[in-house]
Amino acid sequence: NRPPRLHRGFTMTRACSLQNAPLRIMQWNILAQALGEGKDGFVRCPIEALNWSERKYLILEEILTYRPDVLCLQEVDHYFDTFQPVLASLGYQSSFCPKPCSPCLDVHNNNGPDGCALFFNRSRFQLLHTTHLRLSAMMLKTNQVAVVVTLRCRLTGRVFCVAVTHLKARSGWEAFRSAQGAHLLQQLREITAQSYPEMDQENRTRVGESEEGVPLVVCGDFNAEPSEEVYRRFMTSPLGLDSAYKCLSEDGTTEPPYTSWKIRPSGESCSTLDYIWYSERAFQVDAVLRIPSEEQIGPDRLPSYHYPSDHLSLVCDLSFSQQPHRLM
Ligand code: NDP
Numbered sequence: 001n002r003p004p005r006l007h008r009g010f011t012m013t014r015a016c017s018l019q020n021a022p023l024r025i026m027q028w029n030i031l032a033q034a035l036g037e038g039k040d041g042f043v044r045c046p047i048e049a050l051n052w053s054e055r056k057y058l059i060l061e062e063i064l065t066y067r068p069d070v071l072c073l074q075e076v077d078h079y080f081d082t083f084q085p086v087l088a089s090l091g092y093q094s095s096f097c098p099k100p101c102s103p104c105l106d107v108h109n110n111n112g113p114d115g116c117a118l119f120f121n122r123s124r125f126q127l128l129h130t131t132h133l134r135l136s137a138m139m140l141k142t143n144q145v146a147v148v149v150t151l152r153c154r155l156t157g158r159v160f161c162v163a164v165t166h167l168k169a170r171s172g173w174e175a176f177r178s179a180q181g182a183h184l185l186q187q188l189r190e191i192t193a194q195s196y197p198e199m200d201q202e203n204r205t206r207v208g209e210s211e212e213g214v215p216l217v218v219c220g221d222f223n224a225e226p227s228e229e230v231y232r233r234f235m236t237s238p239l240g241l242d243s244a245y246k247c248l249s250e251d252g253t254t255e256p257p258y259t260s261w262k263i264r265p266s267g268e269s270c271s272t273l274d275y276i277w278y279s280e281r282a283f284q285v286d287a288v289l290r291i292p293s294e295e296q297i298g299p300d301r302l303p304s305y306h307y308p309s310d311h312l313s314l315v316c317d318l319s320f321s322q323q324p325h326r327l328m
């Protein structure tokens with residue numbers, strides 16, 4: 001008999017109309033099985049809580065509790081044997097990009113490289129395009145990747161892009177993360193500008209697109225606190241992005257106090273590292289899944305029998321803002 005799962009409610013951030021079915025987006029670093037067992041050193045997590053045979057059900061349960069339309073995962077090292085087939089049977093189409101030199105491969109009995117995976121509800125969206133990016137920093141190739149898809153809503157015809165990434169971890173690598181972020185933003189500018197290659201600027205503006213291009217959602221474990229340069233880069237980019245989880249704060253401008261909380265031999269680490277960015281002009285945030293309290297997380301922090309990763313899942317509902325052509 002396992003302890004109960006963390007209960008988390010949604011905070012409604014605006015009154016929303018029912019006719020405008022929002023997009024539910026989920027961002028989650030699920031903790032690679034090989035890293036959790038073989039590298040992380042989560043000294044306060046019982047080793048049995050990390051058994052894949054049980055932990056995989058906790059991960060799937062968390063996903064299916066919220067049933068996102070778009071699911072962005074990092075540290076996926078069980079794509080082909082678990083997440084792709086299980087989620088395909090539940091109506092998700094997906095794409096996986098492994099890290100070129102995954103640290104999972106150093107672990108005995110590993111299950112292959114970890115990487116980023118993006119899943120979407122295939123009855124709701126049609127896939128128009130997929131890009132796998134290997135991020136660069138200062139012109140050099142790095143070990144970090146991103147997946148970018150362009151989707152069309154089957155019901156409304158709306159087109160948007162979603163990206164998932166996992167930036168370089170550890171302190172001392174702040175400038176490196178910032179450079180990776182700059183490269184990703186540059187690539188996203190090109191991809192979102194190209195998504196209607198046949199359209200000239202005048203027509204783009206008419207269908208409700210700004211010079212910012214196709215609406216964009218970027219999910220990731222940025223491994224960066226909001227004080228880091230890469231956060232500021234995303235906040236101030238020409239893509240016009242804002243961070244959905246700021247909506248949880250009273251003033252609407254502050255990120256949550258933590259999205260990851262763990263205890264390693266080197267000490268306790270409680271930090272805000274994960275984000276859902278969205279095009280500010282195209283989307284409104286309708287609801288955000290709350291962050292569990294310190295008491296809910298418990299004294300041994302994460303992962304635990306209650307919760308299978310050291311990172312919390314982020315879930316939000318986004319709806320398209322009314323566009324000029326819709327009001328005519
Ligand atoms: P990162 O530094 O980005 O971290 C990799 C993983 O380690 C992340 O998933 C991260 O989790 C986790 N992590 C972060 N901090 C710690 C910590 N203090 N203790 C344990 N784990 C932590 O990795 P890179 O992709 O840059 O790869 C680095 C590793 O990959 C090297 O140590 C090496 O083993 C291997 N490598 C091998 C190469 C080769 O040629 N064989 C080349 C390059 C790398 P989170 O994001 O959740 O913080």
Ligand code: CA
Pocket residue numbers: 031032035075
């Ligand atoms: Ca990790």
